[in-house]
Structure formats: C-alpha cells, structure tokens
Amino acid sequence: MRNFGYFRAASAAEAVQAGATPQVHYLAGGTNLVDLLKYRVEQPEALVDINRLPYGHIEELPDGGLRLGALVTNAATAYDARVQARYPLLSSAILAGASAQLRNAATNGGNLNQRTRCPYFYDVAAACNKREPGSGCAALGGHNRDLAILGTSESCIATFPSDMCVALRVLDAQVRLLGPAGERVVPIAEYHRLPGAEPWRDNNLLPGELVTAIDLPPTDFGQHYTYLKIRDRLSYAFALVSVAVALRLDEAGHVLDAHLALGGVAHKPWRVSEAEDLLTGQLPSAEVFGAAADALLAGAKGQGENDFKLVLARRAIVRACWQAAAGTPQSQSDKHIR
C-alpha cells in the first residue's frame, strides 16, 4: 500500500472541497477501497474520511418514501423495520450480498460505488482498461466465467457486483449527490454507466461529488417480490446471475405493474422496459415469464466461459417471476433456492 494523506472531514462542505482534488478518494466503510489500496489498484494521494458527516440516518420522506443516509451501513438498512416492512426486496438483496461482517461495515453510498470483481482489474500486472485506460482488456479471451453478457464493449466486459443496487434499480431509487456545484439528484437508472469506450468510468459522478442519500419512492411491492441470487457458493460469493422482481397483482392475479432487473450480467443493474410491458395485464404463466426473460436478455452475448449465463439467466428470471407472483420470496437466511 502506498502512503497516502488522510483527512477527516468535519462538514460536508469541507469534504466536498477536499474531495474535488484529483487523486483523492472518499473513505466510508472501506470494505472495498482498502482492498484496492492493498492491491495497489487504487493509489490515491489522500483519503477524505466522511464517516463523521451527518448521513447516518434513515428518514421518512413527505411523500411516504424513505431516505437512506449514505453512511447507514448495509446491515442497519437491511434490518431497519421500515425498510423490511415497505421495501423487503431491498432488505433481501442486501442480505444476499457479502458476509455479515462486511455488511456491518459497508455503507449504502459505498455499495453504489464499489468496483468490479473482474480478476484482471485486481491484477496490476494484467491489461485492464478500467484500471489503466488504454492498456487493453485481458478478460477478452481470458478467464471470463463470471463476467458480463449484456452491454459489454470491445474495451470491457466487467460486471458491477452489487446486489443492493439491483433492488434499488427495481425500486426506482434516486441518488442524492453533493458536489462543488451544489446538490443534484440522479435516478438510479442514470447513475451507473455501461463500459463503452470509457470503462474506467463506473458511474456518472462528477469530480468531487459525494453520495449523501438514496431516496426510495413510495411503492406497493411488499407482497410480490423476490431477490434470487444464483452463485456457485451459497454465501459470501458474487452472483453469477441475480434477479430482482417486484410485481403488483390485481385480485384476479393479473400483473398490474412489473419491475425486473438483473445483477451479475452487466456493468450496471440491467433493466429493460419492454420486458416489463410484456408482463403487464397478463396472468402468470411460463410463456409470459419466458417472453419477458427473452426481452430482458435481448442482445445478450457470451464470451465463451460465461455462455452458460444466457441459459442460467433465462431460467432464473422465470423462476424469480414465479417466486414473486406466488408471494414466496427467496429466503436469504435459509439460502437454499426455493
């Protein structure tokens, strides 16, 4: 680990001012950043410790939504009674991720900004356009079993590893930012980026911008939801494919509203409105769910070792839709797939 400066910000203004300097990173839970420092993937001049900033609370919003402070830990968010009652999908997705110890330290803001787990990103001897722009992509033609099948580019096939953000995408969360130019709000859909020609840009944060909160709009997905995460190892492993589904059904069982997103398959949580439109007004059936899965996976392309993800994702989507429609969400404590 290269030596770096350390500055503990006493106020948001102080943090943003310090954070606007190039080669300065914000430090919250540090569960990903500290690893990256050790691996020398990140070699910042300085860290600005934001843990004392006033973003450690979950608050009610006037419209009936919730505001999740950026510094609330993933564990505190998942176990918050309001989150569990009104956004069980989010709670479930968080608990599907990492380990209890990591969730106790990791923050909501940090979860949004975690880096890919592509092995070549962590290997400073390997070519990686995300780590070192212009160096190439060792994952192309390399070991890519865990990597992306959707939204890839010629310069990067990395995935975004978050579970939490897949649920946030389904819940249409809004990300609140504070930067040198003041506050702004970015819909979660526009927060993360596809790799394109600039894979080093994971998201659309501007220099110095700091996540202060995640706003959840009021929803009615408390009954019909699931977060289904498929992985080789049942705990403490990243998703091969994960599916977040939230449905509203009428009394006859027709789908009034459907939100679906995938994790583990792209550089951002993957959501396609055409897939959801195919569900609206329909009764649950294998055909309907299969058609939605096909729409969600339109354009998917394997890289060789990860070709199986096309089949796996389609089956996982259909399965997750059934779980949501039946009101039997995947348990995250008994991790066996239901």
Add this chain to the structure above:
Amino acid sequence: MVSDYSSPANAKLPPLPAPGSPRRLEGHDKLTGRARYAGDFTADLTGGVLDAAVVVTSTQATGRILSIDARAASQLTGVRLVLTHETAPRLHSVMATNGAEIGDLLPLQDDKLHYYGQAVAVVVADTLATARDAAALVQVTYSAPEPDAAFTLAQGRGRAQDVKKVGAGDPGQVQVGHPEKAFAAAPHQVDMTFDTAAHHHNAMEPGAIVAAWDADGGLTVHLPTQFSYGDAVILGEAFGFGLKERLPNIVAQVLGGIEFHHKVRVVSTMTGGAFGSKNANVHLLLAPMAAKLTGRPVKLVLDRAQTFTLMPFRGEMHQRIRLGADAEGRLQAVLHDALLAKGTAGQFVAPIGEGTTKVYATPNLGLHVQAAALDTNAPGWMRGPGAPNGQFALESALDTLAHQLDLDPLEIRLRNYAETEPDTGKEWSSKALRECYAQGAARVGWHHRNPQVGSMRAANGRLIGYGMATAIYPTLQLPARARVELGADGRAVVQTANHEIGQGMITAFTQLAAETLGLPLEHVRLEWGDTRLPYGGMTVGSMTTLSGGAAILEAAQQVQKALLKRVVTDKASPLHGLAPDELRVENGHMVGPGGASESVAAAMARHPEAPIREEATTGRTMGHSSYGREAFGAEFAVVSVDPDTMHVQVERLVGAFAGGRILNPLLVRSQLMGSMVWGLGQALLEQSEMDERTGHWLNDSLGEALVPTNADVADIDVILVEEDDSRGHPLGVKGLGELGITGVAAAIANAIYHATGQRITSLPITLDKLLATPH
C-alpha cells in the same frame, strides 16, 4: 517447544462430551489468541530486533530476468536489504524427501524464470509496511516469454512421461494378470474419462518463518512445518553446515542412533493447517538467506496470493477408467490410466492408484500413471493426496457399471469386496468395510430410496439423489523417537519432535502417555515441535498417532516398568516385596493386591536424584507388514438439485469409517468431518483458476477461491465403526485424518446422477456443467 499454556486442569470448560475424549489441550489458547504462531513473533522474542521481509514474485512464467532495478526500493527509509539473484548467498543443493520443489530449484540462484509467481526478490525493512512499500517499487524487467509454454494438461499433454514411482514410492505402473485382454473379452464394459481441477490448500495460516543467526554461526528458525528435522537438514545442506545427517537417509540414521548436530534448530510450535502444504517451502531458505546478509533476525510471512505459487497444491489430473465385468457385475478387469500435472521443478506425483489397486477384487488389474511437467509451481501433497481424485474416477465408473447392469450401487461393491489385498494378495490386518457399508446405508436410509434414476423429488420440486462410494486411505508408519521422563514430583514429561498441525497431536499424545503411565492427564506435559527434542518424524500421511504414538507407548511402558521395579524393591514403599505384575497404575496411584497402594508422586519423591527416563525408537519396519494395511470407509451423499438453475445442494453426508482403535473420538470425528467438508468442496466448488495464456492463478484470495461455507455444508454424520487392528499396530490404530475426503466427491457425483441422470465426469461439478445438457 515447552508447553507454556496453563494446565488443562485449570481451564474452565463444560463437561466432556464423550468419555475418553479430552478436549484439545491447546484449544483455549488458540481460541483466545494466546497460542503463538510464527507470524505472531515480535521483536521481544528475538532479542529486541525483528525485521520484516516481503517476497517479490514474478509476473511472467518463462524467459529470463533481464534486470532488477531496486534503487527506488532501497532508498526508502528503513529498507535494509533487497535480495535478488545477483545479491543472494549461493546455496548448496539440497535433497527433499517429499519431492518438494526446492529439491530441484533453489531460490534466487540465477536469472531463469520457471513459473508465474516465482520468488525473484526479497525486501527486508524495519517494518512490514515499509517492506511492502519497497517491494512494490522493485522493478523487474523480463525477456520475452518462451512461445511453447504449457500451463495446463491440455497444453502440456505432449510432455507426458511414464512415472515409475508415485507419492512416497508406490509403483506408478502395476499389472496383475492380463487386464487389456480381460477387458476386451468382458461382456460388460465401462470406459470413461475424468478431469479434475487444480485446487490449493488455503489453510488459514499462510507460510511463515522467523530466522535468526547466532554469533557462533548457528541458525534458529521458527516456522509452521510438518517435518522440523527435515527442514533442519535442508537448511544445514543449503548453507553448507557439513552436517552428518542427510536426507533421504535420515530415517536410517535415526534407526542407527545418530547423534544429531543441532547447529540448525527448527522450532514449530503451532501450525495453522498444513494438509501437506507446509513441506520444505521456498521461504524456508529465503528468510535465513536474508537474515544472513542483514545480520539481524527476519520474519517473513507470505501473503495469500503467494501461498498459491510459493506453496504446493493439488494439480490437474486426467484419468481414464476401464472396467470389464461379467453378467453378475464381478470385475474381470480394472484399467486405470492417469495423466497428472507436475511442476517445472519438483518430483511429486500423487499416488492416484490407491483405490484401483486396493479396493476391489479383480483378477486383472492395470495402473498406468503418467505425468507432464508444466510451467507452473509444483503440485504437492494435499489431503488424500491422490485417493480423492482416484476414487472419484473409479467410484463414478463403478456406479456407471452398476446402473448399466441394473444393480444396486452398494450391491456391486459387495460383489467385488476384496477379501485380500488385490495387488499383493496379502491378508488384511483388519477390514470392517462391510460393517461400514451396512451402518452407513442404514443411517442414510439407502434402502428406502427409490433407486430409479430421476425418480425422487422433494415437495418443492427439487430433484433428489442418493449416491455412495468407498473411502480408502493407507495405514502408514515411519520411524519416530520419544523420550519419557518421570520426575521427582511424580509427573511426566514426554518429548518428541512431532508437530501440532491442528489435528490434535498434543492432546492425543498427552492422553496416550497418561493412559500408558497410569497418570492423570494433567500430570503429563508434552514437549513437541523442536529439533532439540528426539526425532519425531514427519507429520504427514495420517500417521502421527501411528508413528509418534508407538514411540511414546514404548517409552512410557518402559518408564512404568522401571517405576514398578523400583517400588517393589524399595523398602520404604508399602508395595515392597510385591511382584511388579501384581501392580496396576491408575490415576497416579500404584495399587496392589489387598488394597496396598502408593501414589507415584510419593514413590518418586523418595528419590529426587533419580528421575526415570526412557527413550524408544519405533517404526523400524517403516510400516511394512505381512498384512495389507488400509483404512476403509463408506461415504453416502444425499443431494437435491434445483431443476431450473441446476444448483446442487448437498443435503446430507454420512461417512462410516473403520479405523481400528479410536484414541479420542472427539478429535477423530472432527478430523473426519473436516475431511468430508473438503470432499464436498472438491466435488462442487474448489478450483484454482488459471489464465491459460500467462500461467497466473487468478482467484488467489480467500474471497475468490471458493471453499464451502456453513450454508453449503450439509448435515454431516460421522460413524466410527468398531474394528480391532491390534495385529496391525501396537496401539491398534489406523490413519484416519485423510480417509474422510476420499470417496466424497464420487458419492456426490453419483447422487447427482441418481437425481438428474447426468453423469458429470469433471470436478468441480458447477452448475454450468449441468446446464450444458439440453433441458
């Protein structure tokens, strides 16, 4: 090492769960962090000075080092040394009895690259942080890599060569009868190939060493190891000490009563998991090399990624099994061809044929082992070490044959039950495998399953399958010495340089000595893991209790004999005049007929000038016996498979094992259970992933190298089946540590077949392999 933790008598622990099963004596210290591992050493333990060393490893597998620019690293404040092939001391060549890489390839002696992750420099600094910092600043320039490198068996198949000896000397080529002819003529045939992935030990404790040279030129190292004496000899050879003791003759020298030189002292207090990995690793030499140049004690701890290249692993294996059977399923021919990965240096080839040559009766048997030297670090001993893979292939093939003949998989094993050792015809010392099958089958409900493939479903729609396989592991023994001294306080000290690698040696040896001497457990203290103590042998091959236990048993028996002789001739003793064989010693008291008794402490206190000390050397036959000596077991698995995602969940594992006398059921259960969990990992999760273009192990962290978590681990039943092996060994014990892993992968693969109809012939069985079949 002198045990310095509080007496177990003072430990506040709940009652023992099973009579005769003391808990681990060092357990409290391990749990509280008081147990000291080499990586825990601080300067106060090495005379006030302890520098930190960090290894720099190559990022290319082949070619040459053109230059190493250490200027920036050397300029950091606190950096004492950057050791490279240009500045390192020249070493003398060494022998390594266990086929370890350093027997062929000494570190930092020239500019040649042999594998990715090879040690190319060592940085020493006053703090670990500075050493790490400096290590990252060392700039190494390489020539172009060689174009014909091979990192995988698929790439290196052309390098295959027949192997004469596998493992510790078992034959790599076996032929009994006419296997090819018999196979061709057999009415029922199975011909299958199997591929198993490389995987690493991932012991909790990485490789570590503390090295200090003294003013007289002596060398002391503290490190986790499985063979302290072997390490001492290697160090003595490498640094030109001119020792009399030599590998591989050391065993003969021990038996000949050699006086060891002890100029090199190796101390191994605690080893945090070894499983074959802590055997003459390259850092054994690197730290003393660095300390020699700095003149100060050095501590070197590998980082996790370095344990993937500077320590061994289980290499890739490709196998072909051909079974020929008659209409009743009786084997007429067993043919086993294997191609195993070897390292660019190092001689180890796993004993892959353990099962095919020892488990089933057949008149015609062929084993043909080949190895291909790849441009990687060397594979080495690892839990099993060949039997888990060999049994995966053999037992999968046998399961296939059973289904082909519409026979119950358990029935086909009984029909081929080997009443004598198949490759030698020897009588077994003992073999309770039938009881293992019966008890395991009863526990798992084998006969209540629906044997039809694909017939069983759970209420939630998951496919259910039952599978089984035979477990086998050889019963080995090597020479060991032990010294037992009964002091004036009536307490005993037991000394032997064996090693606590997490298996429970301290407890088992203390318990064994206490039982033999008739003393309470807390009146016996073990000293272990130090070459100043009598030769304790190698802590390998599931033979610790067999080797070291035999020596302790004999020395303790002699001590007791001397004690009884003393009291019956001691006029001051109430036992005076009795015959020694009229006395028994229990719980620290010698008791004679008619209630006469005296405590051991009282008898010894009368002669404070004359403690009783005896030494014994055992294992003179090197474990060779007129009997076939193997431990057997039966593994049963119940799996459920998700019909959509094909994710496999092991619901239950039942292992029934016969291992002769069970000295400590608690320790034995925990070893077997751990082994079974590893078998589960090998079956479903574990593979070290390599970039096949560069030879770089990619998932070299505990986050990415998947080993089972609690969520993955099934309900595990360990059944200890009664077996009398007193004609096999003076203690009647067999090797059990590694037995538990063998057969597990096959039992799980066979259960997956029963559940799904899919025969997966490569490990690990990940869901992509099951998804590859049209649904």
